[in-house]
Amino acid sequence: MVDPQQTFNMHPIGVIHTPYGEKFAVPRQPRLVESIHCTIELFAPYCDPQACIGLEGFSHIHVLFVFDQIPEDKFRPMIRPPRLGGNQRVGVFASRSPFRPNRIGLSILELEKVEVVKGKSVIHVKGADMVDGTPILDLKPYIPFVDAISEARGGFASEKPHLKEVVYTPEAQQQLAQGEAKGELDPQALAEILAQDPRPAYKGDADVKDYFAQLMGYKVTFQVHGEQVLVVALQKL
Amino acid sequence: MVDPQQTFNMHPIGVIHTPYGEKFAVPRQPRLVESIHCTIELFAPYCDPQACIGLEGFSHIHVLFVFDQIPEDKFRPMIRPPRLGGNQRVGVFASRSPFRPNRIGLSILELEKVEVVKGKSVIHVKGADMVDGTPILDLKPYIPFVDAISEARGGFASEKPHLKEVVYTPEAQQQLAQGEAKGELDPQALAEILAQDPRPAYKGDADVKDYFAQLMGYKVTFQVHGEQVLVVALQKL
Numbered sequence: 001m002v003d004p005q006q007t008f009n010m011h012p013i014g015v016i017h018t019p020y021g022e023k024f025a026v027p028r029q030p031r032l033v034e035s036i037h038c039t040i041e042l043f044a045p046y047c048d049p050q051a052c053i054g055l056e057g058f059s060h061i062h063v064l065f066v067f068d069q070i071p072e073d074k075f076r077p078m079i080r081p082p083r084l085g086g087n088q089r090v091g092v093f094a095s096r097s098p099f100r101p102n103r104i105g106l107s108i109l110e111l112e113k114v115e116v117v118k119g120k121s122v123i124h125v126k127g128a129d130m131v132d133g134t135p136i137l138d139l140k141p142y143i144p145f146v147d148a149i150s151e152a153r154g155g156f157a158s159e160k161p162h163l164k165e166v167v168y169t170p171e172a173q174q175q176l177a178q179g180e181a182k183g184e185l186d187p188q189a190l191a192e193i194l195a196q197d198p199r200p201a202y203k204g205d206a207d208v209k210d211y212f213a214q215l216m217g218y219k220v221t222f223q224v225h226g227e228q229v230l231v232v233a234l235q236k237l
Numbered sequence: 238m239v240d241p242q243q244t245f246n247m248h249p250i251g252v253i254h255t256p257y258g259e260k261f262a263v264p265r266q267p268r269l270v271e272s273i274h275c276t277i278e279l280f281a282p283y284c285d286p287q288a289c290i291g292l293e294g295f296s297h298i299h300v301l302f303v304f305d306q307i308p309e310d311k312f313r314p315m316i317r318p319p320r321l322g323g324n325q326r327v328g329v330f331a332s333r334s335p336f337r338p339n340r341i342g343l344s345i346l347e348l349e350k351v352e353v354v355k356g357k358s359v360i361h362v363k364g365a366d367m368v369d370g371t372p373i374l375d376l377k378p379y380i381p382f383v384d385a386i387s388e389a390r391g392g393f394a395s396e397k398p399h400l401k402e403v404v405y406t407p408e409a410q411q412q413l414a415q416g417e418a419k420g421e422l423d424p425q426a427l428a429e430i431l432a433q434d435p436r437p438a439y440k441g442d443a444d445v446k447d448y449f450a451q452l453m454g455y456k457v458t459f460q461v462h463g464e465q466v467l468v469v470a471l472q473k474l
Binding site for chain 2: 043051144
């Protein structure tokens with residue numbers, strides 16, 4: 001039988017590269033921001049191209065990763081999910097919160113392609129909700145007849161989150177155009193990220209102040225005015 | 238950035254109790270055998286009933302576990318999935334094979350109920366595909382709008398596996414009735430397990446010999462004759 005004190009040593013098989021420079025403004029679920037293109041770089045020996053043969057037959061993959069920016073604290077049985085406004089608490093096992101035992105995350109991402117670069121597999125995915133540099137523990141194919149349960153009930157998270165409108169000050173609009181011209185900023189992806197309203201969930205409409213997010217290598221300054229997210233500035237980091 | 242040599246120490250949060258006494262005859266995917274009722278026993282401190290508050294709002298859960306009966310061998314990039322007849326090889330990341338780095342398994346199971354026994358949470362699930370005593374690493378709610386992707390493409394595993402007919406010799410039929418009367422054997426679940434034809438995938442129709450499986454605390458002896466699985470004997474272990 002299992003010894004509760006037993007330890008399993010896990011090693012990263014690779015790392016994901018994303019436009020999210022920090023936890024703040026990372027989407028709260030995968031595939032909410034569809035326009036984000038990311039790459040998973042596999043480490044030796046897992047980068048052997050043989051290990052991904054057949055993977056491209058699947059349109060989606062399960063990605064298991066470590067929430068390595070979360071401290072390994074004492075176990076807290078309840079968390080406050082953003083979905084419930086940040087005030088109501090639920091059990092950690094009823095949530096996808098990163099503040100959980102073993103700190104393992106699970107995201108289903110769209111697989112774009114598997115590329116072999118200098119003899120190593122690089123996996124292109126869409127819709128990641130992980131901080132840049134997050135360690136990856138495993139990749140598994142998403143098998144629809146096993147994994148897609150359309151009749152499942154979704155508890156307190158039954159609906160997609162509400163989106164806000166994203167608008168720009170004239171100055172930010174100009175910075176956006178310049179960043180896009182340099183191939184550094186993707187306006188569509190940026191709008192999808194900010195439409196989620198990345199502020200802590202308990203912040204209401206009376207909270208008009210500057211927020212800062214590290215996205216696509218830029219410091220993004222924004223404010224939230226009711227149903228609008230106003231981008232004030234975009235400065236290269 | 239991630240150090241490929243980094244180690245993450247994971248601990249079991251609990252253990253699953255299933256009718257599968259060994260790897261042989263465990264279904265190859267979760268929920269293929271729907272009639273199997275299993276329990277996940279959480280260890281302290283994770284068994285705190287608060288940690289499962291809200292979980293019963295979800296009909297299904299992701300269960301992350303360790304394939305602890307698989308040796309931690311040298312990495313092998315390709316495996317032979319049963320689905321492809323056991324001869325053709327695919328990359329390990331294109332499969333759900335237990336022979337994988339970090340040995341983490343993922344199954345989506347139907348949640349029946351969460352019970353509190355002597356102050357500890359016990360989670361009742363259906364359709365497990367794990368050996369009895371498998372260590373559990375995490376439980377996460379299955380969120381349909383995030384996790385149910387009906388349009389996903391399923392590569393080489395697009396269809397449910399073919400099922401065989403399960404029949405009994407008169408002797409086995411009698412043993413089944415006795416085991417059922419004692420509340421030890423569940424004929425429906427047993428038939429669902431054996432209908433999967435648990436033999437190694439490369440075994441063809443010419444392979445008529447006795448196979449043995451440890452199921453529900455019984456040694457089950459069976460043979461496969463073409464499209465029929467013939468149960469020969471059911472002996473209590």
